[in-house]
Amino acid sequence: RTFGRMPVKPAPVQRPLEYRLPPRPLRVEATLHQLLGTEANLRLGFRTVGHRSKDRAVLRLLEGHLDEVLYQQIRVEKGLSYTPFAASEQYQDAGILYLGTDSALHTVEETLTEMRRQVRHLLEHPLEEDEVEAWKDALLAGDARGLETNAEHADWYLMSLDDLANHGHFIDDATAIRDITAADVNDAAHRYLDLDHAVTVVEAPALGYRRFLQWMLGLGVMAVLLTVLGIRRYRQKRSGKLITPAIPASARFMRH
Numbered sequence: 001r002t003f004g005r006m007p008v009k010p011a012p013v014q015r016p017l018e019y020r021l022p023p024r025p026l027r028v029e030a031t032l033h034q035l036l037g038t039e040a041n042l043r044l045g046f047r048t049v050g051h052r053s054k055d056r057a058v059l060r061l062l063e064g065h066l067d068e069v070l071y072q073q074i075r076v077e078k079g080l081s082y083t084p085f086a087a088s089e090q091y092q093d094a095g096i097l098y099l100g101t102d103s104a105l106h107t108v109e110e111t112l113t114e115m116r117r118q119v120r121h122l123l124e125h126p127l128e129e130d131e132v133e134a135w136k137d138a139l140l141a142g143d144a145r146g147l148e149t150n151a152e153h154a155d156w157y158l159m160s161l162d163d164l165a166n167h168g169h170f171i172d173d174a175t176a177i178r179d180i181t182a183a184d185v186n187d188a189a190h191r192y193l194d195l196d197h198a199v200t201v202v203e204a205p206a207l208g209y210r211r212f213l214q215w216m217l218g219l220g221v222m223a224v225l226l227t228v229l230g231i232r233r234y235r236q237k238r239s240g241k242l243i244t245p246a247i248p249a250s251a252r253f254m255r256h
Helices: 056-077 105-124 129-144 150-167 174-177 181-194 209-239 249-255
Strands: 026-031 039-048 085-090 094-106 199-203
Touching: 039 056, 039 105, 039 181, 056 094, 056 129, 056 174, 056 181, 085 249, 094 105, 105 199, 129 174, 129 181, 209 249
Parallel strands: 026 199
Antiparallel strands: 039 094, 039 199, 085 094
């Protein structure tokens, strides 16, 4: 009912964007995430082809599998992070599948290495048919719970309008999921999870607390020294004992 009462207005003009894969692995580091902190946010992203692609059901399965693997390996087994996950963003003709986690500042490189290792492991050890069937059941069970909020309904209709315009009907996601095979998953993994074109993002605080305390300690010591010297100079001046450094004879000769 809420959706039906939305005011009718012209749709904004959409300008097509051109997407390119980076020619090599790209790393982006940001230090403006926060001024002080003990943790960094890490992302490892892979370009996909958007929700118009026939692979979108397969990509959902890969996303679920990677999410579970990261949790087990990075959090449970190695204890490197508290919140590892896999997620995706899908637009019409482009999208991104990315792995993410938090990380202590001193384990950033170790955590990134482990994230890449899990991707390589999936490429070198494809999922078996029974594993794919289990993930298909999990996806279908999740979809069967349906949409619960107005925002979720609006998102679903908005995404489906593109399918309606291109195919003349809504896409049957359940059938697409049931048709997934282990070969489909392996093929999609090799096409999309390309570490040679991946983008790594590291969002770290400008200063860790340890470095901040070191700076504060250094500034504190300097302030104490300057204060002591100032007090000493003030007392010498008050007592008339302020000694002016003698000027060497050679310096007096040069001045004349």
